Amino acid sequence: MKFDNIIIGGGLSGLVAAIESQRAGKRTAIVSAGQSALHFWSGAFEFLGGSGPHPVIDNPLGEAQKLPPSHPYQKIGVKRTQQLLEKVPGILADAGIKVEGTLSRNHYRLTPLGFLKPAWLSLDDYFMIDSPDNLKDKKYSIVNIEGYIDFYPRFLAHGLLQHGAKCEVTAVDIPALAPLRKSTTEMRATNISRFLRDDAVDALARNVNAASSGADAVIMPAVLGMFSDAPVQRLRSGVDRPVYFIATTPASVPGVRCQLSLRDCFTRMGGTFMPGDTVVKGDIEGHRLRRIYTYNFGDMPLEADNFVICTGSFFGHGLIANIDRIYEPIFGLDLNVEGGRTEWYDTNFYAPQPYMAYGVVTDQEFRPSLHGETVENLYATGALLAGFNALKEGSGAGITLATALHAASRII
Amino acid sequence: MMTLQQQNISDNNFESCIKCTICTVYCPVTAVNPDYPGPKQAGPDGERYRLKKPFFYDEALKYCLNCKRCEVSCPNNVKIGDIIQAARIKYSTHKPSLRDSMLADTDRMGSIATRMAPLVNFTLGLKPVKLIMDKVLKIDDRRTFPKYSPIRFETWYKKEAAQTQEAFTKKVSYFHGCYVNYNYPQLGKDLLTVLNALGYGVRLLEKEKCCGVAKIANRCIDQATRDAVFNLKYIGQAVDEGDEVLLTSSTCCFTIRDEYPHLLHLDNHDVRDHVMLATRFIYHVLDEGKAKIAFKEDYKKKVAYHVPCHMEKLGWTIYSTSLLKMIPGVEFINLDSHCCGIAGTYGFKKENYDYSQGIGEPLFRQILDSGCDFVACDCETCKWQIEMSTQVPVLNPVSVLAEAIDIEKTRQLNA
Numbered sequence: 053m054k055f056d057n058i059i060i061g062g063g064l065s066g067l068v069a070a071i072e073s074q075r076a077g078k079r080t081a082i083v084s085a086g087q088s089a090l091h092f093w094s095g096a097f098e099f100l101g102g103s104g105p106h107p108v109i110d111n112p113l114g115e116a117q118k119l120p121p122s123h124p125y126q127k128i129g130v131k132r133t134q135q136l137l138e139k140v141p142g143i144l145a146d147a148g149i150k151v152e153g154t155l156s157r158n159h160y161r162l163t164p165l166g167f168l169k170p171a172w173l174s175l176d177d178y179f180m181i182d183s184p185d186n187l188k189d190k191k192y193s194i195v196n197i198e199g200y201i202d203f204y205p206r207f208l209a210h211g212l213l214q215h216g217a218k219c220e221v222t223a224v225d226i227p228a229l230a231p232l233r234k235s236t237t238e239m240r241a242t243n244i245s246r247f248l249r250d251d252a253v254d255a256l257a258r259n260v261n262a263a264s265s266g267a268d269a270v271i272m273p274a275v276l277g278m279f280s281d282a283p284v285q286r287l288r289s290g291v292d293r294p295v296y297f298i299a300t301t302p303a304s305v306p307g308v309r310c311q312l313s314l315r316d317c318f319t320r321m322g323g324t325f326m327p328g329d330t331v332v333k334g335d336i337e338g339h340r341l342r343r344i345y346t347y348n349f350g351d352m353p354l355e356a357d358n359f360v361i362c363t364g365s366f367f368g369h370g371l372i373a374n375i376d377r378i379y380e381p382i383f384g385l386d387l388n389v390e391g392g393r394t395e396w397y398d399t400n401f402y403a404p405q406p407y408m409a410y411g412v413v414t415d416q417e418f419r420p421s422l423h424g425e426t427v428e429n430l431y432a433t434g435a436l437l438a439g440f441n442a443l444k445e446g447s448g449a450g451i452t453l454a455t456a457l458h459a460a461s462r463i464i
Numbered sequence: 465m466m467t468l469q470q471q472n473i474s475d476n477n478f479e480s481c482i483k484c485t486i487c488t489v490y491c492p493v494t495a496v497n498p499d500y501p502g503p504k505q506a507g508p509d510g511e512r513y514r515l516k517k518p519f520f521y522d523e524a525l526k527y528c529l530n531c532k533r534c535e536v537s538c539p540n541n542v543k544i545g546d547i548i549q550a551a552r553i554k555y556s557t558h559k560p561s562l563r564d565s566m567l568a569d570t571d572r573m574g575s576i577a578t579r580m581a582p583l584v585n586f587t588l589g590l591k592p593v594k595l596i597m598d599k600v601l602k603i604d605d606r607r608t609f610p611k612y613s614p615i616r617f618e619t620w621y622k623k624e625a626a627q628t629q630e631a632f633t634k635k636v637s638y639f640h641g642c643y644v645n646y647n648y649p650q651l652g653k654d655l656l657t658v659l660n661a662l663g664y665g666v667r668l669l670e671k672e673k674c675c676g677v678a679k680i681a682n683r684c685i686d687q688a689t690r691d692a693v694f695n696l697k698y699i700g701q702a703v704d705e706g707d708e709v710l711l712t713s714s715t716c717c718f719t720i721r722d723e724y725p726h727l728l729h730l731d732n733h734d735v736r737d738h739v740m741l742a743t744r745f746i747y748h749v750l751d752e753g754k755a756k757i758a759f760k761e762d763y764k765k766k767v768a769y770h771v772p773c774h775m776e777k778l779g780w781t782i783y784s785t786s787l788l789k790m791i792p793g794v795e796f797i798n799l800d801s802h803c804c805g806i807a808g809t810y811g812f813k814k815e816n817y818d819y820s821q822g823i824g825e826p827l828f829r830q831i832l833d834s835g836c837d838f839v840a841c842d843c844e845t846c847k848w849q850i851e852m853s854t855q856v857p858v859l860n861p862v863s864v865l866a867e868a869i870d871i872e873k874t875r876q877l878n879a
Contacts, residue, residue: 053751053782086539087486231498237505238498242489278489303485319798327801328536329779348779350737352748368539 054355055081055324057463058344060331060382061362061370063088064449065434065456067314068143069360072460074323081324081354083331083346089368089435093307094299095178095274096161097151097453099137100125101170101446108446109158109170122439124451127416128458136457137450141173147317148281149310150176160184162271164204164299166211172450175306177284179271179296188216193264194271198225200239202301203273220267224259228252241300242308245278253283257290269294278305279312331382334359336422341383341430358429358463361385361412361420362456365435371410378410380436383427385412385420388438404444411438417462418455431459476547480540481508487534487544492803493527496822500527503534506551507544514551521555527819528552529807530681531773546726553685553727560682563601567809568682570674571691574612574646581614604817608852610647610844617649621668625656632665636745637702637709639695641716642674643844651712654866655742661871662746662755663878667707669698675716678809680727689728695720696732703738710742712862714842715808717741718774741842743784743861750790757865758873759791767864768797768836770827770850772843776801784842784861791868797834802827806849821853828853840864 059070062084073080100116102108108115113134116125125133134155141151151173153159158170162179174180181187192212194205200223209219228247232238248256253276264270274297277284288295297306319325326348334344335353343353363370363382372381378389378396389396389410396407412420412432420432434452435442442448473479481504488494488502500506506525513520525548534544566573577584587593588609598605617640629635636659644652656666672695679688699709699720711717720739724730732739749755767788771781781801789796805823810816831839831854838857839850847858859867 053747053786086541087490087537088539091484091486091489091539234498235501238502240485240488242485243494243502246495303489308489324782326779326782328777330541346779352744 053349053352055079056356057081057358057360058083058354058356059360059362060344061085061088061364061368062315062325062327063362063364063368063434064090064314065452066360066362067311067318068140068453069362069433069456069460070323071143071147071314071318071321072457073464074318074321076460076464078464080318081326081356082318083326083329083344083354085330085369086328088311089364090307090311091304092302093304093310094161094163095297095304095306096171096174096180097140097153097449098170098446099155099158099172099450101158101172103444103446107158107170111156112158112170112172113155124418124437124440124455125447127418128454132458133450133454136454136461139457140453147313149313152176152180162208162211162298164207164301166204166207166209168211168215170446175297177281177288177295177297178274179298184215187212190217190269191267192217192219192269192271193267194219194221195260195263196221196223196273197229197239197244197275198223199233199236200241200244200273200275201236202241203298208271208298219271220264222263224256224263226252226255226259228255240303241273241275241305242278242303244275245283245305248276249283253286254290257287260287260291260295264291264293267293269296271296271298273298273300274305275300276305278308281309334383336383336427339425339428341427344382358431360431360433360456360459360463361436362433363436365411366407368435370436373407378407380412383422385422385427385432386424387411388413404441408441408443409439411436413438418459431462433459476511476543476550478508478511478542478547481542481544482540483509484539486537486539490533490537492531492533492805492823493529493819497527497819499524501525503528503544503548507534507547508542511547511551514555518555521551523556523558525552526556527816529803529805529810531803531807532777533773533803536776543726549680549727553680553683556683560684561602563603563813564682564809565684566601567603567812568678568684569687570642570646570678574642577612578614578616578646581612585611598814602814603812604814606817607812608848610643610848612646613649615649617645617652618668620649621652625666629656629660629665629667632660632663634663635665635667635707637669637699637707638666638742639669639672639675639699639709639711639716639720639739641672641711641713643713648844651860651863654860654863655710655712657866657871658746658862658869659742661869661874661878662749662757664749664755667702669702669709671698675719676728677715677719677723680719680723681808681810685728689730692720692724692728692730696724696730696735699735699739703735707738708745709735709739710745711739712742712842712860713844714741714772714775714778714780715845718778721778741778741780741783743787743842744780746865747783747787756874756877757790758870758877759793759868760870762793763791763868764793765837765864765868766795766797766835768799768831768834768839769861770799770804770831770839770841770846770858771801772841772846773803773807775842784840788840788861788864791864793868797836799827799830799834799839802830804846804849806845808845811845811849820849824849824853831856
């Protein structure tokens with residue numbers, strides 16, 4: 053079976069690369085092994101936010117200029133990175149996902165534990181502010197769903213109080229949720245979202261109104277709108293003051309929606325999405341990847357002119373760590389891993405962990421190498437790449453999206 | 465070298481579960497039945513407890529319809545569906561009821577029913593009979609039964625087709641399954657029409673029994689294992705003779721390839737790669753240029769394709785959809801991959817009927833809104849469910865090909 057482009061990995065990076073490829077008229081397929089890290093999504097994307105007590109706010113693009121030449125932003129070039137990333141809100145909007153934010157200045161998002169962290173883009177219904185000063189003397193009503201344990205209103209209230217805001221913490225219930233209460237283990241964000249639709253949302257809005265009088269705005273857990281954002285819109289129009297959402301413990305309701313919206317956008321354009329399949333090997337001949345073999349397709353390989361590998365890092369199984377080695381499981385691509393197991397990590401948990409920067413080594417065009425030789429029609433993106441610590445830099449989504457769009461530009 | 469970590473993972477790899485609950489998001493039962501604990505809880509979570517003490521086995525696991533959508537969604541490749549079904553087999557203390565045994569024994573029921581097909585079809589459609597079955601057997605009286613055929617496919621084949629098939633130099637074997645044999649021989653005939661035109665003769669296995677999916681679902685494991693061993697023997701014979709063994713049912717195909725080793729612990733590795741859906745084989749010979757196909761110029765249909773759950777798990781949807789898209793007169797509509805709710809014998813049971821219809825409801829709505837002429841789908845029980853619930857006819861992609869193909873032209877192309 054032959055395609056123009058095959059994308060290995062169906063997460064954020066793979067979906068965006070595939071959408072751009074399909075949009076350009078290339079016959080594109082995604083092979084996806086299980087659902088992706090988008091299901092753990094916070095609702096915000098970072099470009100370069102830093103971490104700890106000195107976050108990057110005012111000029112993230114300027115900060116990006118200071119990164120080492122081996123960093124993905126520098127390899128693409130900061131100016132071109134900016135051009136590529138400026139397309140992202142439009143791509144997401146085409147898929148029905150509305151985000152706000154700009155590359156020229158980070159905004160603050162509110163984490164589930166009540167900290168303010170810099171972000172580049174946030175879902176338009178999420179809690180976001182330009183400056184902590186804006187919180188002074190604001191009154192928030194934090195409204196939980198009664199019995200929902202994956203949301204921590206007191207942490208949020210404590211965090212907001214540090215910046216001079218006042219919070220009331222309440223919980224509301226509606227009869228529509230009664231079936232879920234048979235088992236406490238089933239009070240999960242995604243399960244709750246199944247029941248919060250149609251009339252149930254109106255009932256919820258009424259109770260939220262009753263619980264939040266006197267507040268400037270309402271803060272709620274993101275438990276609405278798994279398969280469409282209609283319930284979110286319905287709640288926001290039913291509540292008589294602004295409602296902002298906060299990420300919950302996974303699985304993330306807006307993350308599921310984002311994943312499915314992007315996938316639908318891709319398949320609507322005629323793309324082929326192959327779920328639940330694993331690429332097991334490929335034939336590399338004359339510096340080119342000719343075909344890949346998957347578990348489901350068995351002895352009938354998939355061929356393409358170009359391939360993009362977006363399999364993620366350890367979490368996505370793009371990299372595998374055993375007792376004695378770290379490897380890229382499909383092709384055995386070259387990695388930047390040095391030393392034995394004891395050198396992979398720092399015993400100080402909060403120190404930058406060496407393994408976080410492990411990944412496939414590539415040329416300037418993000419083409420990985422095998423035994424020192426570049427594979428000319430294979431591009432690597434996102435968390436699989438070597439040379440950065442996304443957690444410390446606050447750069448995961450930016451790198452994922454920039455490298456995906458860069459790869460897409462090379463295969464269309 | 466086996467690492468310590470690898471040695472610590474059990475066969476059903478429940479230890480690989482990271483408790484992310486993504487499986488529960490995509491579970492069709494969780495969406496409608498709060499009594500079902502959900503795949504994470506029923507599968508890897510519960511397994512830890514059951515290993516400690518069988519006491520922790522929860523009879524609510526019977527609500528799992530074994531669609532395997534949990535496995536398709538799992539980021540860590542945990543065999544969640546297998547864990548749940550294996551637990552039902554191992555720990556449930558409920559004996560299969562008379563009803564469950566009857567629903568499971570498709571061969572016996574089919575043999576009796578085809579002998580008296582007109583009478584059986586008439587009787588099963590009668591309200592009083594349905595009411596009695598509802599009250600006594602707990603088979604829901606709102607369910608429409610598939611019609612039985614007066615002539616079995618095997619009988620027809622021996623009489624009308626066997627000789628002509630031997631004349632082909634290129635041959636394949638066909639595992640027709642219970643549905644083609646007892647209910648709908650036309651699908652088997654359609655396969656012969658298409659493959660013959662492409663230049664392939666179709667043989668039947670020397671013998672076959674039900675693939676066993678209904679027996680596994682109803683926990684008649686000894687019989688299922690006996691039938692599976694029987695089938696593997698005759699499939700092995702065909703494969704030894706160099707044949708690929710084709711099927712027209714995604715569920716039978718999935719059962720023989722994956723449930724035999726995973727749930728019945730039978731070794732099928734020597735035949736597994738040769739057992740495949742007919743659409744995979746047909747796509748392959750066309751793609752490789754080993755055969756050519758021509759279609760009727762006046763064939764014009766709006767076709768909506770439904771992905772059966774076991775087709776999703778097999779990962780072979782693209783073979784069937786690509787073939788349908790090859791037909792110039794087909795306006796193709798991709799339905800969302802969504803369980804229809806019947807899951808074989810599951811939806812016939814009174815206690816499941818409402819859940820079954822609830823699960824399928826979004827699919828039914830999408831089909832009715834699509835304005836399609838018919839639905840194409842590789843599974844017979846999805847066909848019963850969709851036809852009963854929407855009144856829209858459902859055809860196997862092989863039957864669509866048989867209808868759309870220009871037989872004479874195709875035959876000449878492959879002569």
